[in-house]
Amino acid sequence: MESNEASTLAHRDAQFHLHPFTNAVKNAHEGGKVMTRGEGIYVIDEHGQKHIEALSGLWCVALGFSEQRLIDAATRQMSVLPFYHAFVQRSHQPLIDLAEKLIGMAPVPMSKVFFTNSGSEANDTAIKLLWYWANALGKPDKKKIISRQRAYHGVTIGSASLTGMPHVHGGFDLPLDGFLHLSAPHFYREGKPGETEEAFSTRLADELDTLIRREGAHTIAAMFAEPLMGAGGVIAPPAGYWPKMQAVLRKHDIPLVADEVICGFGRLGRMFGSEYYGIKPDIMIFSKQLSSAYLPISAVMINERIYRPVAEESERRMTFGHGFTASGHPVAAAVALENLAIIEERGLVERARVLGERMHARLAELTAHPLVGETRGAGLIGAIELVMSKEDKSPLETPGRLGTLASEALARQHVITRNIGDAIALCPPLIISESELDELLNRVHAALDDVAQQVKP
The missing domain is CATH 3.90.1150.10 (Aspartate Aminotransferase, domain 1)
Structure with a gap:
């Protein structure tokens, strides 16, 4: 590309584009x-x-x-059915095939998949699903959500409230009430002098137990967590962390949501981070490597414990009133299927x-x-x-x-x-x-x- 054309591109970008996670004034002066x-x-x-x-x-x-195979998958699907939706009992084959594929890949028994377009939307959807689930169970107080400091779960109003980062909250009047943040499991920074990793994990599990007792288990809908924390600094949990944390959640009968947006589809050397750490979630969140980000797609996978009351509530209300125009877009679904096939084949x-x-x-x-x-x-x-x-x-x-x-x-x-x-x-x-x-x-x-x-x- 000619240098004057390149400088024009950078100038036009700085002139017209408000960037995510960027100092807007600095970008306007310097370009990117x-x-x-x-x-x-x-x-x-x-x-x-x-x-x-x-x-x-x-x-x-x-x-x-x-990756040419992903480009070809998108092209083939665009030529057959470039768009259709999943509202009001409609569907299409790439969506059906992808849902079946994901349920078959799940590391623990799962029931249904709900498709969205980004990790933020998927986590936001999971929050709404849990609130809907709690109401379906006749437990209207069961709405608080546990997350962790330095967690990253997205930037919509709900998912940003899950996120445990001040720069995602500042200026936006976030987090919303009812979102509770535990200590980050970073032994190097948070461990006490002389404390072992196992002792550190015990302390964090005790912190979780104390929080649940203080708030009341009947008020807590779920805990959201990345198996390994990504955008918070690539924080690998210390020895004993996940067995101890899950034991506390089981004791209080609180669902666990595994945010696999970064860990999922091979990143840790297992198909899912939940497999790597022995996590048994009730809900799993996918995006990013689901399609190698060639097209936007994400998914919320729920087990029967969550699905059955939600389905029954939708019957009482005559609909499950949630969804996005591009939920399960056929081209994105076709690319995701090809992407998963390549990950497995190679x-x-x-x-x-x-x-x-x-x-x-x-x-x-x-x-x-x-x-x-x-x-x-x-x-x-x-x-x-x-x-x-x-x-x-x-x-x-x-x-x-x-x-x-x-x-x-x-x-x-x-x-x-x-x-x-x-x-x-x-x-x-x-x-x-x-x-x-x-x-x-x-x-x-x-x-x-x-x-x-x-x-x-």
Whole structure:
């Protein structure tokens, strides 16, 4: 692309586009980077520069940026039935096939799938389903929702209330009342001196039990949780965490919603994060890698415990009054089906396990670096926590500054990723090769050395 055309694109973008999760004034003054093409794990910008997309876009592009089979699946479906809906007892074959496929893949018995268009919509739908369910059971007080600090569940009014991040709440008058947030299960930052991971997990389970007793189990509809927390910093739960937390929920008969938006479809080296951690949810939330984000689609999968009262309530009310125009869009559903077929045919779940071991071994070597306090993750998702002092885990000047410098250094290495505070997140496409993974990690190491030179006394 000619440079003047590229600068025009960036100028037009800054002139007309309000970006998500962006400083609008900064973007208006500086403009951003415009991507024009994708190729495997790479994206190519308006100047022709090739970048490793080390976060799979937004944790989502499992098959990379140029999978022809997904393009062909969309084209075939567009030529047959480009749109139909699922309202008032209507359906179409891609939707039926995808629902059946997901129920068959479920790690625990599930009953029905409700389709939406994004993770935010799916989590918002799950909240409404639970409230509807509680009313169907004749328990109108059973409406409070438990989530966690640093959780990310979306940005609609309901799902943003689940999210445990101040920058998602600030200025929006969120969270809504009735959304309760527990401590994040980050042992490195939240563990007490001398505390083991098991003891830390026991303390967090006791926190959950105390909260439920204080609020009253009869007032709590469910707990929402990511198996491994993604956008909050790639926080892998400590030893014993999920068995202890689920024991408390079972004791109080409170449903568990597993938000698999990032973990689902192979990211952790198992098909679902719930499998990896032995979680037995009542509701599961899917998006992102469901279609490799080639088209927007998400899903809420519910078990019979949730479905039966909801169905009976819909009969009393003559309808289940919820849905979106594009719920279960036929083209998105066709792409999702092809995407799942490719993940299975190419053994990408096992590949994520094997390459994940390689990635985490390389990340563990980085703990010798003067700026690295911790590396963590599972499968093909990881994070590097940066500190100025390994002894007291202190930041540079203000929290997040080291992470910003590292992101900038990685950009100079033509690696696109994101710092989450002082943690650098890595979530490459599942199709990444061994050599590409090694190249990515070499560039990460070079970027850390660059930052070390900038901040050395």
